[in-house]
Amino acid sequence: MAIQGIDFAKLSLMDALDLAILVEDEAQERYEEFAAQMDQHRTPQAAQFFRYMVENEAKHGRELLARRVQRFGDAPRSVTRAMIFDVEAPDYDAARAFMSPRKAMEAALASEVKAHSFFVSALPSLKDAEVRALFEELRDEEIEHQELVKIELAKLPPDSGLSDEDFVDEPAAQ
Amino acid sequence: MSATGTCEYQPKDYKSDLKPIWCPGCGDFSVVQGIYRALAAIGRPPHEIAFVSGIGCSSRIPGYTTAYGFNSVHGRALPIAQGIKLANPDLLVLAAGGDGDGFSIGGGHIAHLIRRNMDITYIVMDNQIYGLTKGQLSPTSQKGRTTCTSRYGSLEEPVNPLLYVLAYGAGFVAQASPTDLVGMAATIEEAIRYPGFAFVNIQSPCVTYGEEAQQIKGLKAISESLQSLGHNPADRLAAMDLAQQYGNKLHLGVFYRNPEPPPTYGDLVKERQTLLSKDAPPKERILDLFIKK
Numbered sequence: 222m223a224i225q226g227i228d229f230a231k232l233s234l235m236d237a238l239d240l241a242i243l244v245e246d247e248a249q250e251r252y253e254e255f256a257a258q259m260d261q262h263r264t265p266q267a268a269q270f271f272r273y274m275v276e277n278e279a280k281h282g283r284e285l286l287a288r289r290v291q292r293f294g295d296a297p298r299s300v301t302r303a304m305i306f307d308v309e310a311p312d313y314d315a316a317r318a319f320m321s322p323r324k325a326m327e328a329a330l331a332s333e334v335k336a337h338s339f340f341v342s343a344l345p346s347l348k349d350a351e352v353r354a355l356f357e358e359l360r361d362e363e364i365e366h367q368e369l370v371k372i373e374l375a376k377l378p379p380d381s382g383l384s385d386e387d388f389v390d391e392p393a394a395q
Numbered sequence: 396m397s398a399t400g401t402c403e404y405q406p407k408d409y410k411s412d413l414k415p416i417w418c419p420g421c422g423d424f425s426v427v428q429g430i431y432r433a434l435a436a437i438g439r440p441p442h443e444i445a446f447v448s449g450i451g452c453s454s455r456i457p458g459y460t461t462a463y464g465f466n467s468v469h470g471r472a473l474p475i476a477q478g479i480k481l482a483n484p485d486l487l488v489l490a491a492g493g494d495g496d497g498f499s500i501g502g503g504h505i506a507h508l509i510r511r512n513m514d515i516t517y518i519v520m521d522n523q524i525y526g527l528t529k530g531q532l533s534p535t536s537q538k539g540r541t542t543c544t545s546r547y548g549s550l551e552e553p554v555n556p557l558l559y560v561l562a563y564g565a566g567f568v569a570q571a572s573p574t575d576l577v578g579m580a581a582t583i584e585e586a587i588r589y590p591g592f593a594f595v596n597i598q599s600p601c602v603t604y605g606e607e608a609q610q611i612k613g614l615k616a617i618s619e620s621l622q623s624l625g626h627n628p629a630d631r632l633a634a635m636d637l638a639q640q641y642g643n644k645l646h647l648g649v650f651y652r653n654p655e656p657p658p659t660y661g662d663l664v665k666e667r668q669t670l671l672s673k674d675a676p677p678k679e680r681i682l683d684l685f686i687k688k
Contacts, residue, residue: 223575255419262418303435303436306576313425314420314602316420318418
């Protein structure tokens with residue numbers, strides 16, 4: 222997770238909303254990429270779960286965007302995607318060929334925990350009361366998102382104890 | 396379009412519709428994102444960029460961009476990129492490939508692009524293995540490394556890509572890693588902006604055949620930013636000293652940037668053309684030179 226060029230002490234509500242939208246956008250795109258990777262590698266169940274996460278991130282992004290437009294219209298954005306990396310998006314190396322739905326959900330859960338940590342760690346630097354309230358709200362929502370993933374995890378049959386690696390062919394000399 | 400009337404590009408403008416077929420978890424997914432970001436920061440339209448690669452997993456990368464791309468012949472990315480740059484000097488030319496493509500099959504080409512100071516940015520995705528062919532020793536594999544074709548371990552010392560290019564006199568040498576995408580994008584951008592041959596070695600883990608220590612967690616454990624060490628990128632000898640730790644430490648950032656870049660080969664060719672063009676026959680009469688009267 223990385224943030225570059227953002228001074229949280231000077232963060233305005235509009236910038237904070239834009240930042241939150243970008244965080245959701247990045248996560249949505251990453252899950253789309255992961256779903257496509259799973260399709261490529263014939264792992265449909267993990268792909269299906271990642272698409273579920275795409276919908277969740279998109280829904281949350283739309284809600285934030287609506288609030289931004291209602292409050293600030295189409296005022297130019299000063300926060301850009303180049304300033305953030307892997308805030309709520311799962312790390313690229315979290316994906317694996319032939320990953321089970323359980324592993325996919327665990328990757329998503331780790332991302333929600335990571336996003337929660339981001340909002341928690343930013344809170345002490347915030348000066349603006351409205352920004353602080355927004356970050357507290359987003360922090361709490363990350364807990365809700367974690368619960369959503371945990372519900373999906375609980376629906377799975379018990380873990381067989383086998384690793385995904387057990388189903389992958391051994392590397393062979395050509 | 397910005398308020399000043401200039402066109403501003405976003406990273407997504409450089410992303411093609413082709414879906415990468417790298418193994419999920421591959422470091423190259425981050426590298427291509429870093430390239431999108433760097434190109435957006437540079438702001439050249441995709442049709443003014445030529446992206447050439449050799450053969451290998453990482454050499455698929457031009458296809459995932461909207462730039463003109465050429466997935467060429469094993470080890471031959473650099474001479475082809477050089478030809479493109481000479482034929483159309485206005486193009487921004489990038490070359491990319493893996494450690495095998497660059498330092499084994501194509502190893503002989505690097506020296507010549509460096510000594511000519513070709514204005515090309517060369518990005519090597521170094522994973523210390525031939526991944527596409529299912530995991531054989533590559534020129535940067537550590538000594539003792541076991542693979543499916545080296546059951547008793549490699550007997551060879553690895554090539555040190557950083558020292559290799561520094562020793563030949565490259566004007567810009569840097570290293571990046573998917574452990575820091577923001578830093579990687581900034582490093583690639585700086586490499587592109589350097590007027591001459593720029594080399595970026597990216598430690599990009601192979602999730603399928605790479606060793607545990609070379610995965611993201613392992614790389615994070617040994618990574619250190621050159622800036623945090625107070626390294627002066629104008630100091631070539633200090634850069635060579637730091638480069639010797641390749642394989643043990645992962646130094647990220649710019650090792651060396653020539654503070655007084657020499658003219659590029661393109662500049663010299665243009666100068667020569669200007670000098671000789673006074674006495675040159677008109678283009679339409681050039682054939683006459685070859686026809687005996």
